[in-house]
Amino acid sequence: MFRKPETVGWKLIAALIAAPTLLPLTASLGSFTRLDAELWSHLSEYVLPQVLPTTLILLFGVSLGVSLLGTALAVLVTLFEFPGRRFFSWALLLPLAMPAYVLATVFVGSLDYAGGVATFLREHGVMLPELRNTFGAAIVLIAALYPYVYLVVRSSLATQGARVLEAARGMGLTPAQAVLRVALPLSAPAILGGTLLAAMETLADFGTVAAFNVDTLTSAIYKAWFALFSVDAALQLAGVLLIVVVVLLMLQNRVHAARRTTQSGPPAMRLRLAPIGAALAVLACTLVLLLCFAAPALQLVIWSARHLADVNAQLLGSATNSVLLGVIAALLIAFLAVMLGYAARRSSSRTVQWATRTATLGYALPGALLAVGLFVPMAALVRHVNEALGWSLLLQGGLVLMLLAYAVRFTAVAHAPVQAGLSRIKPSLDEAARLAGITGVAQIVRVHLPLLRPGLAAACALVFVDVMKEMPITLMTRPFGWDTLAVRIFELTSEGEWQRAALPAIAIVIAGLVPVWWLVRHLDDGIAGARDIRGSST
Amino acid sequence: MRAGYGAHTVLHALSLRLAPGTVGCLLGPSGCGKTTALRAIAGFEPIGAGRILGDDMVLTDAGHIVPPEKRGIGMVFQDLALMPHLDVASNVAFGLHRQPRAERDARVAELLELVGLAGSAKAYPHQLSGGQQQRVALARALAPKPRLILLDEPFSSLDVELRERLSQDVRAILLHEKTTALLVTHSQFEAFAMADVIGVMRSGHLHQWDTAYNLYHRPADRFVADFVGEGRLLPGTRRADGAVEMELGVLRAHAEIPPPGPVEVLLRPDDVVHDDSSAVQATVTARAFRGAEFLYSLRLDSGREVLSLVPSHHDHAIGCRIGIRLDVEHLIAFAI
Known part of the structure; x- marks a missing residue:
């Protein structure tokens, strides 16, 4: 009957939060419209023919690997019963705490020619094949990213798998037939969805491929910018990367459309495995856990102990920077997510819906793309402002660009738990408070904040950890000489100092355990989806 | 009042008056506009x-609304809208934040006693x-002693037996507090x-x-006759x-029925x-x-159907032919 005047303000706020996501998109796509012929011929002749096949092979290999490994493990722990099943059910998520680049550091450091494991094997007459190549990088990425698939398939099967399986067996299918013909087709959207998330992470990965000396689109962007000092070339490559991202997003959209409704109900009986099968299941789960988490963690501890003398002012400074950056980003991004949530609550307009979808799309944009895609337009803006007003603002060396890039990439991470918190504040609570004479700020303090607190805490913790782990954005946009733990790891590994990278790495792994712990607690209450735990490697 | 959203009118010329201290009810199928x-x-x-x-004070007219918090109205919401982070006592005290503490505590204790939850204040x-x-929701709405209390489908989330018991309790509590109340429901049993x-x-x-008695025995039109109670x-x-x-005999009528010509007569199960x-x-x-009675559906020789409420010791099988006569106190007829 009439339009509430304040919705205009909320539309504006939502649009402003979404705008930074569009900036790198338009910048990198726009670079195709101003194609520098000389630059493009260089890129298309010397860079893309190398980089593009490697990127696609890696993408395909990792997708295949995570979907097989993740699905197999999920089927095992949800549909079958064997000793230790409950333990493995959550422990198999632990690799999420270890960013892929940390795993890569351990892998390369211990299997490299001079590495401990390699030396030991060589003394016993076993020569390892060369592993610092695309194949090795793919193995590490699979080990780090399989939990994305595992998590989604696990929850899809946990809600309905065992019951449907019972029904299928009641109709005369053998257990194997029931799994293949009923359970797996049922989870196909979940498998695809989890695989696509892992694929996006692969595309965004920078640290792992750098450690393996493999050139992909992300590392090419970094090299173009910081080795060839050509921001234009970097932006052009970001445009190519964006095309691959868009393809993945379109696939994801279709998977979402095909997602089946899940029925909930009491869990059905799991199928008890015969002794031999049970032993194989335990062996498989133990092996995965050992190779993807336990052994690398142990190696990190051993190396750290050996280099405790490295704990100096420089390292502590990096740690302080990491924490500081994480806290600032967490508070800022949680605030943005809350504003976005309120906008959606106060106004159901298309503008707000569209802005929310755009702002939460940033998780799909690789950090390298964001760094260059935000730098170029922001640098142009600063130049214009300086010229117009006679100022001398500097962009690189400020935290603004860095925080902006984090905000684009991690708003989705904060959005999910904040939204879950906001949905607890039913409209009738607002009305009840109003009838009780509690309005405005008092309503926010007395009704909203207490209910929002768990969601806000989760959002802050998740963003904090993601920012701590984040590598390419931090590396490319940090103020000169300003190190974080992730940057230290990159610098040490690029100098071949694998063992000395263990100390900063262990700090990151410990921080990374926080969201895993949160996830395990909420494993079966439906809040935790794969999108909430994003980011195990960047 | 008339109300709606955009071009869609939800309420057409709704007019009613509720006397102080009485309990009113808007009864209708979902989507009838009662919640609006x-x-x-x-x-x-x-x-x-x-x-x-x-x-006699204008609260709302076409261009002006006294805000909800200034109307002296309490409300029990369909989803109850209890504050999940507050205990029972704090929920009840929620609308009393401007009163001195001692007064507030006394009122909360009084209400919890009244609704039978004195032992659960800290739950x-x-x-x-x-x-x-x-x-708890009712106690919270009553706490500030509102002039009017509104109840929006208050029992919709409860099972049937609980509804019956609670609706009687709630009426007793409302009478005790001498509050005027307006209830919205789709269940005629709750309304009655x-x-x-x-x-x-x-x-x-x-x-x-109108009163429940008149809705049942003197329905204003076919819809009310059909919606309230059973009958054919x-x-x-x-x-x-x-x-x-009519085919079941000749009925003497009182003044209120339509002019001479074809009519339709409402027959309740207790009329047959x-x-x-x-x-x-x-x-x-x-x-x-139904325990004390059977409700029989009966086919007349014309093929039409009537309902009859018969003491349950008259046990007739389906297909039996039984004798019936009309015993109509108020003849209800609508012109065709």
């Missing part, structure tokens, strides 16, 4: 035309049963159990605003002398009496055992 009316009265929705008055809403949560005056609504129209319409002819002729000596016979087509 309630929210307009609470001040949450604007109205397109008309006025809402409280104690949190999720630790209570559905019925207990219901009582709680309200002094009931308005039957459909598609935004108020069909009748049977064709007949209104004669010039005032009597109505089982009588073995009657010449009129009908075939049992269905029966429902």
